[in-house]
Amino acid sequence: MIAKLKGFVDSAGEDWAIIDVNGVGYLVHASTRTLNEMPRAGEACGLHIETVVREDAITLFGFVDVAERDMFRLLTSVQGVGAKVGLAILSALQPNELQNAIAAQDKTAVARAKGVGPKVATRIVTELKDKVTGLVFQKPGVQMPAGSTPAAPANAGALEDAVSALVNLGYKPTDAHGAVARVINELGEDADVGTLVPAALKELSSIL
Structure with a gap:
């Protein structure tokens, strides 16, 4: 099980990046947020990884911080929410924004993500309401270095x-x-x- 990668950015696309670790290129799928915060090709990079193992494939999903990874895990625990939809939601909402939207039962905010309809958005805010309670509020707009753990905001x-x-x-x-x-x-x-x-x-x- 791969939980973290540290290496160099080889290349990147719309929803993926290849991380070169000692000469081995790992294909990692990621949200727009993570891809935007990653360094340029040839520069050092570290990502938190969620490994999804299926009969026909082993897929890696990369996250710039543990907050995004943890929200991805919560999202994909909801029936009908696969990895692709999870990344789409995290591309539209930062972890703190998603957490607060779920706590506030704001299905409209969740439905802003590409490919997320009203029924799926309702299921997400309903099933995850209790699970986000007690999580540390994260201040929006704070960018953390790849591989780091986000600190709680001043307030x-x-x-x-x-x-x-x-x-x-x-x-x-x-x-x-x-x-x-x-x-x-x-x-x-x-x-x-x-x-x-x-x-x-x-x-x-x-x-x-």
Whole structure:
């Protein structure tokens, strides 16, 4: 099982790249995000790898960070969501955006991905809602070096504290996470606890 590759970029295409590791070229399929963040041909590169083994093929999927890889694993655990669709979704949404869309049950955001219809988008947000609860919020737009582990954003504590405060008030973790995810879209990623909690409470009162 291949979990990581470090070598040099040999070449790349629309949804693939070849990584040269000690003279052996590995064909790796990847999202647009990962391909855009990879260095140019001939330069050193490291990717996290998800190896998919089937009777007729062994396919490698590469990710610039573990957040994207983990979201790929979650997506492909949903019935009807294969690797191709998973990469399409991750090409349209960054891991943090997808996480918050699922928590907020925003199927429209998920359906923006190529090849994802309303039924599949609904299945994704429904089946993965509980699984994204408690994951560290990642700030959008932060690019990490290939092969690195993304750090939590500066305001991660405020976001987690807001969810914790709602849970302490008796709300379910999934409902609390979803409410915070929804109000973040309106208030912005830098909103503090004092702003997030009242807004989330108002959001929860309107839907529960």
